[in-house]
Amino acid sequence: MSIPPLTTTTADRGRTNGAPPSARLRRRLVGPAWGLVPFLAYLLLFLVVPAISVFVDALRTEDGVSLSAMGEAASGQNRAALLFSVTFSAGAALVGVVVGALLAYAAASLERPRWLRTAVTSFSGVAANMGGLPLAFAFLTLLGRQGILTKILSTMGWDLYAGDFELGSVPGLITVYSYFNIPLMVLVTLPAIDGLRPAWREACSSLGGTGFTYWRRIGLPVLTPSLLGGFMLLFANSFSAYATAAVLTDNSKIIARRIGFFLGGDVSIGEDAVGFALASWMIIITATAMAIYWIARRRSERWTA
Amino acid sequence: MIHRLSSVVAKSVPRLVVLVCSLFFAAPLLALARYSFQNVPTILLGWSTLFDKWSVTGVTAVFREEAFWSSLRLSLTLAAGTVVLTIGLLVPTALWVHLRLPRARALLEFITVLPYMVPAIAMVAGIMIIKPHARWFLNSDLALVPFYVVLALPFTYRSLDTGLRAVDLRTLVDAGRSLGAGWPRTMVRVVLPQLRVAIISAVFLTVAVVLGEYTLANTLLIQSLPPYQELFVGREPQAGYALNLLALASTTVLFAVLALVTRPRRRQSSLVRAIVSSPAHSSENPS
Numbered sequence: 001m002s003i004p005p006l007t008t009t010t011a012d013r014g015r016t017n018g019a020p021p022s023a024r025l026r027r028r029l030v031g032p033a034w035g036l037v038p039f040l041a042y043l044l045l046f047l048v049v050p051a052i053s054v055f056v057d058a059l060r061t062e063d064g065v066s067l068s069a070m071g072e073a074a075s076g077q078n079r080a081a082l083l084f085s086v087t088f089s090a091g092a093a094l095v096g097v098v099v100g101a102l103l104a105y106a107a108a109s110l111e112r113p114r115w116l117r118t119a120v121t122s123f124s125g126v127a128a129n130m131g132g133l134p135l136a137f138a139f140l141t142l143l144g145r146q147g148i149l150t151k152i153l154s155t156m157g158w159d160l161y162a163g164d165f166e167l168g169s170v171p172g173l174i175t176v177y178s179y180f181n182i183p184l185m186v187l188v189t190l191p192a193i194d195g196l197r198p199a200w201r202e203a204c205s206s207l208g209g210t211g212f213t214y215w216r217r218i219g220l221p222v223l224t225p226s227l228l229g230g231f232m233l234l235f236a237n238s239f240s241a242y243a244t245a246a247v248l249t250d251n252s253k254i255i256a257r258r259i260g261f262f263l264g265g266d267v268s269i270g271e272d273a274v275g276f277a278l279a280s281w282m283i284i285i286t287a288t289a290m291a292i293y294w295i296a297r298r299r300s301e302r303w304t305a
Numbered sequence: 306m307i308h309r310l311s312s313v314v315a316k317s318v319p320r321l322v323v324l325v326c327s328l329f330f331a332a333p334l335l336a337l338a339r340y341s342f343q344n345v346p347t348i349l350l351g352w353s354t355l356f357d358k359w360s361v362t363g364v365t366a367v368f369r370e371e372a373f374w375s376s377l378r379l380s381l382t383l384a385a386g387t388v389v390l391t392i393g394l395l396v397p398t399a400l401w402v403h404l405r406l407p408r409a410r411a412l413l414e415f416i417t418v419l420p421y422m423v424p425a426i427a428m429v430a431g432i433m434i435i436k437p438h439a440r441w442f443l444n445s446d447l448a449l450v451p452f453y454v455v456l457a458l459p460f461t462y463r464s465l466d467t468g469l470r471a472v473d474l475r476t477l478v479d480a481g482r483s484l485g486a487g488w489p490r491t492m493v494r495v496v497l498p499q500l501r502v503a504i505i506s507a508v509f510l511t512v513a514v515v516l517g518e519y520t521l522a523n524t525l526l527i528q529s530l531p532p533y534q535e536l537f538v539g540r541e542p543q544a545g546y547a548l549n550l551l552a553l554a555s556t557t558v559l560f561a562v563l564a565l566v567t568r569p570r571r572r573q574s575s576l577v578r579a580i581v582s583s584p585a586h587s588s589e590n591p592s
Contacts, residue, residue, distance in 0.1 A: 032401070032405035032406045033406065033409070035397075035398070035401035035402075035405060035406065036398065036401070036402070036406070036409065036413075038394065038397075038398070039394060039395075039398040040416075042394055042451075042454075043416065043419070043455070045451075046451045046452055046454070046455050047419060047420060047423065047428075047455045049431070049435065050423075050428055050430075050431025050432055050434070050435060051423045051427070051428070051431055052431075053431050053434040053435055054427055054430050054431045054434065056434075057434050099322070099326070102318075102319075102322045103322055103323065103326050105319065105322075106318075106319030106320070106322045106323050107323075109319055110319050110320065110323070116323065120323075122560075122561075122564050123330070125560055125563075125564065126556070126557050126560040126561075127330060129513060129514075129517075129556070129560070130553070130556070132517045132519055132531065133517075133519055133531055133534050133535055133549060133552075134337070134534070134549040134550070134552045134553040135333070135553075137337060137538060137545075137546055137549045138333035138334060138336060138337035138549070138553070139333050141333070141336040141337050141339070141340045141546060142332055142333045142336035142337075146346070146347040146348070147336065147347065148336045148339060148347065148350070149332065149336070150347075151347050151350060178329075179329075179330070179333065182326065211315060236421060236422075239424070240424030240425065240426070240427075242424070242425055242426050242519070242520040243517075243519035243520055243523075243531065246519070246523070246535070247535070256424065256426045259426045259427070259430060260426055260429075260520075260523075260524055263426075263429060263430060263433055263524055264524075275430065276430055276434070279426065279427040279430040279431075280427075282424050282426070282427050283422065283423055283424070283427050286421070286422055286423070286424050286427075287422035287423075290418060290421050290422045291422075294415065294418060
């Protein structure tokens with residue numbers, strides 16, 4: 001049972017290849033780097049330029065640069081849409097992290113039936129990519145006003161729509177988004193759970209620790225980077241989902257739909273900068289979440305390498 | 306006592322989680338299937354009408370729609386274009402990085418996550434800004450292709466990268482070269498066969514992404530399959546739900562075939578295995 005050194009990262013592994021650094025090697029490295037030019041140029045053209053131009057058009061006015069559109073995009077109804085999106089995305093991510101991690105742990109620890117683990121991972125691969133229109137329609141037929149489960153619940157005396165429940169509300173969106181968030185979390189966190197070595201648990205109990213001690217002192221601390229990374233990934237995933245929300249919510253409630261509304265051209269001239277400012281805020285928030293995810297993933301790879 | 310109790314809890318909690326999750330994941334699909342195949346309004350649904358009016362007319366109605374076929378054709382064309390461009394761009398890049406620039410692997414991994422940082426709807430906003438400067442290109446329906454390559458990038462590059470990590474590329478290339486094969490021959494006869502599974506899975510993932518892409522197509526008013534799915538539900542609910550069920554089912558089949566293809570295989574040509582597993586040739590740091 002070997003525990004990998006704390007500092008092992010992919011970068012380190014790459015560096016052990018080949019000769020020690022020398023002037024000749026450096027000269028050789030300038031050459032191979034040119035092989036990346038087509039790929040980088042492609043991304044520059046079709047990803048970086050569109051993303052940057054969103055910021056440019058959000059900041060540009062007739063007489064120079066101004067933050068007024070960015071400010072307007074963060075106030076009033078726009079602010080409400082931003083907050084609504086952040087709220088339900090955080091909620092959906094939290095539910096996804098907890099249930100996804102539990103499901104991954106169940107798949108990793110249950111020995112019978114033996115096909116369970118394969119079934120869970122294969123299904124997760126499919127369902128993690130299932131967001132979109134069909135999923136939204138499936139939930140409409142289940143939990144919509146005319147949905148089957150709504151009907152079954154009402155015959156049992158529970159009127160789901162008596163309160164202010166609807167599929168486009170925070171609880172509704174969390175329910176629907178869990179359908180692809182939970183499987184995504186399973187895929188992300190299973191390697192980390194597999195990395196929990198039985199020897200650690202044995203060491204813990206032979207030192208007198210209980211199951212609770214094990215999770216409190218060993219299991220959860222080891223899993224923390226992976227759970228945090230999973231939260232950020234699921235947050236970004238929910239925050240930027242558009243197609244599912246297009247079916248379930250009205251036009252301007254969540255930020256992604258609101259941008260679609262601005263882009264639809266139903267706004268007066270001059271207001272389109274606000275739409276681009278909303279898109280800029282969206283990129284800022286998603287990019288931050290993904291950056292944290294990236295750092296957390298690097299950390300969690302320590303234990304799975 | 307406490308130990309007994311906690312072990313019972315430890316055993317039953319995972320089972321309960323699996324059970325509840327199975328119900329949660331099955332229910333929406335079953336509900337969608339009922340609406341697609343049974344033409345009874347929910348109001349009237351009860352024990353007495355449970356077995357009434359089941360039929361496949363919803364599904365057959367889909368196939369009679371001219372607009373369905375044209376949107377499907379467009380989506381398949383977009384998928385084919387995206388696959389060709391993705392493979393043409395990514396396979397050489399991934400090979401290059403693994404063979405000549407291993408130090409850039411971590412950088413590439415980071416770059417391929419970048420598309421996640423720009424939500425699809427923000428990307429549309431960017432496309433709309435650059436559109437006036439490239440109308441000759443962006444007015445075409447096929448202009449979506451290069452952007453779909455970007456959207457699929459996190460999946461496709463990762464699958465190629467995983468495939469390349471699994472084989473000792475450098476040794477294979479050295480072996481091929483020292484046996485007298487030139488670069489093109491080494492690539493076609495030695496390297497690409499080793500990458501077959503990785504390339505197939507990249508292709509499948511790309512097709513799945515393109516066939517389900519709604520945001521760009523809908524906002525840019527391009528009638529590919531997903532926008533049509535939405536439109537059709539509004540017009541003919543039962544047939545519309547059937548169409549969405551079909552879309553789900555075909556994606557699932559795609560992924561099931563993918564899982565079969567990428568299943569780890571024991572049978573590998575013994576020569577390759579001998580070369581790859583030989584410790585003397587391992588250029589990677591064993592960790």
